[in-house]
Amino acid sequence: MPTKTDGSRILPYVTTVGIDYHEHHTYETYTALLEADLLQADSLLKAVDPVIPSIALEREETEEELSVSGEDFLQERQIRFNYYAVKGLEARFYLWLGGADNKAKAYACAKEIIDAVDEDGANVFSLGTTSDISVGNYSFTSEHILAIYEYDLGEMSDELFAESSPFSKARNLVTSDLFTAGTTDIRLQLWAEFTAGNGSKSYTIQKFKQPAVTSTGVTAFSGTNQLPLIRLSEMYFIAMECGTLAEANELYEAFCLARDIPLVEITNENQLENILIDEYNKEFYGEGQAFYAFKRLAVEDILWAQDPGNEESYVVPLPLNEVSYNN
Numbered sequence: 060m061p062t063k064t065d066g067s068r069i070l071p072y073v074t075t076v077g078i079d080y081h082e083h084h085t086y087e088t089y090t091a092l093l094e095a096d097l098l099q100a101d102s103l104l105k106a107v108d109p110v111i112p113s114i115a116l117e118r119e120e121t122e123e124e125l126s127v128s129g130e131d132f133l134q135e136r137q138i139r140f141n142y143y144a145v146k147g148l149e150a151r152f153y154l155w156l157g158g159a160d161n162k163a164k165a166y167a168c169a170k171e172i173i174d175a176v177d178e179d180g181a182n183v184f185s186l187g188t189t190s191d192i193s194v195g196n197y198s199f200t201s202e203h204i205l206a207i208y209e210y211d212l213g214e215m216s217d218e219l220f221a222e223s224s225p226f227s228k229a230r231n232l233v234t235s236d237l238f239t240a241g242t243t244d245i246r247l248q249l250w251a252e253f254t255a256g257n258g259s260k261s262y263t264i265q266k267f268k269q270p271a272v273t274s275t276g277v278t279a280f281s282g283t284n285q286l287p288l289i290r291l292s293e294m295y296f297i298a299m300e301c302g303t304l305a306e307a308n309e310l311y312e313a314f315c316l317a318r319d320i321p322l323v324e325i326t327n328e329n330q331l332e333n334i335l336i337d338e339y340n341k342e343f344y345g346e347g348q349a350f351y352a353f354k355r356l357a358v359e360d361i362l363w364a365q366d367p368g369n370e371e372s373y374v375v376p377l378p379l380n381e382v383s384y385n386n
Contacts, residue, residue: 060354060355060357060370060374061155062355062357064086064087065086067085067086068083068084068085069084069085069377070083070084071084071381072084072093074092083381090152093152097145097148097152098149101146105142110137110141110142110183111143112175112176135208137183137204138207138282139205141205143205144288144289146168146169146171146172147169147172147204147289147293148289149165149168150166150168150169150297151165151289151351153168154297154300154355157355162300162301165301166298166302169294169297170302172184173294173310184203184204185201185202185291186202186291186292186295186317186318187245187317188317188318188319189248191280192245192248192249194270195269195280196270196282197265197266197267197268198267198285198286199287199290200282200285201282202287203282203287203289203290203291204291205288205289206285206287206288207286208285208286209284209285210284211284212267212286213269216265216266220263220268220345221263222253222263227263228261228262228363229259229260229262230261230262233247233250236340236362237341237362238250242320243319244319244320245319246318249265251263251264264344264345267286267345270283287346290346292342293343295311296335296338296339296342298310299311300332304325304326304328304331308325311323311334332356335352336358339352339353349362353368354373
């Protein structure tokens with residue numbers, strides 16, 4: 060946990076390809092190696108990545124000379140490990156390290172993604188809205204900065220989040236802990252309500268449910284079968300946490316408008332943290348990012364968790380064979 064580090068040599072960092080043992084490092088050394096890799100990737104991709112609008116224009120003639128498979132690869136840069144994905148990872152990294160200087164860097168990285176525009180002046184990434192839900196785009200693919208293509212994501216979603224799944228939640232839990240009665244929050248529509256065998260009402264998440272293919276073989280939206288790894292909403296939260304309260308309010312206003320929720324004026328840091336914790340719960344259920352936010356903030360009361368949030372819960376122990384090798 061970033062709030063509880065010591066001088067132990069606990070993490071290996073791979074710098075060469077091979078079968079040899081990789082040296083374990085301290086937290087400080089590990090993060091320094093990671094930062095160097097991120098900054099190098101940043102500088103290398105910024106000069107050539109076609110996902111950047113200005114670069115894409117310069118590469119048009121080059122793309123004409125590529126094979127069809129090569130063209131497809133360049134067209135899918137927005138979900139591969141592209142330049143903006145590196146900036147998103149940098150934003151996460153500097154936020155994790157904490158401190159005024161690192162938070163300023165995290166803010167700059169997040170804002171670069173939020174403010175990125177194409178050659179027509181339109182945002183490269185945009186927050187998902189109710190129009191996305193209306194066409195079955197439940198994971199808001201317009202927000203995907205980095206994603207994995209999973210060809211059977213729909214089948215996996217139907218199996219894992221079926222009505223009888225352990226991931227389903229009683230209606231009173233969802234409505235009391237996440238979405239209050241009468242809410243207009245569009246994210247409630249990502250939960251499908253059903254009647255259990257005992258007659259009780261429950262919800263199951265349908266965030267990864269895929270739209271049916273039409274008779275013409277076309278789905279309701281582009282970007283199907285994408286499992287998000289970094290999303291634009293997270294960049295909003297990072298910028299809110301790392302900027303001034305005035306900037307946080309401005310960003311939160313845009314976010315509230317997209318999610319159709321009442322705007323609340325943020326007046327202090329404690330209120331901001333509580334809002335962000337609530338939003339991480341609502342926004343990233345089923346994606347995994349909430350866990351890292353709670354670990355970073357040392358949140359003790361984790362939503363719907365059986366165990367309290369503490370070092371034992373948050374820190375995965377080293378495998379015994381790694382411990383013996385390290386010794």
